[in-house]
Amino acid sequence: MTTEPNPSELEVLKALWSSKRLSARELHDRIGDAQGWSYSTTRTVVQRMVDKGLVTKDSVHGLSVFAAADRKVDLISRLVRSFTARVLEADPSALPASAFAGSRLLDDAERAELDALLKAGPSSGDTDKEAGQ
DSSP, X not given: OOOOOOHHHHHHHHHHHHHSXXXXXXXXXXXXXXHTOOHHHHHHHHHHHHHHTSEEEEEETTXXXXXXXXXXXXXXXXXXXXXXXXXXXXXXXXXXXXXXXXXXXXXXXXXXXXXXXXXXXXXXXXHHHHHTO
C-alpha cells in the first residue's frame, strides 16, 4: 500500500514522471540542488520512497534505476480525492479537472483522464489506500 507523498517526495515523483526511469545520481542532478540535498540525502529519500511503495527500483546493466510506482494521473486523482474529502468535506466527483487548466504538470489528455477518474470515483484499491491514510 502506498502512502501520500510529502512535498519533497512529490518533487522526486515529478522528475520520474518526466523521465520514466532515473538513477539516484540523475535524480540528484535534476532536483538535489533545488531541495538543498547532498547526494547521500537524495539516495536516502529515494530508498525511503521505495520502502513506502511510492517508487520502484530495478537494475539496468548493474545500475539501480528508479521509477514512479503510480502513473501521474492516478496519484493526482487519489491526492485530489483525499484532499477534497478530508479538508473541504466535499464530494470529489464534483470537482472538475478544468480547475487544473493552468497546471504545467498535466497536459490536456491527462486533464481529461483526471476528470474521468474524479467523476468515476475511487476504485476499490483507491478506497483502501485512502482509508489507510
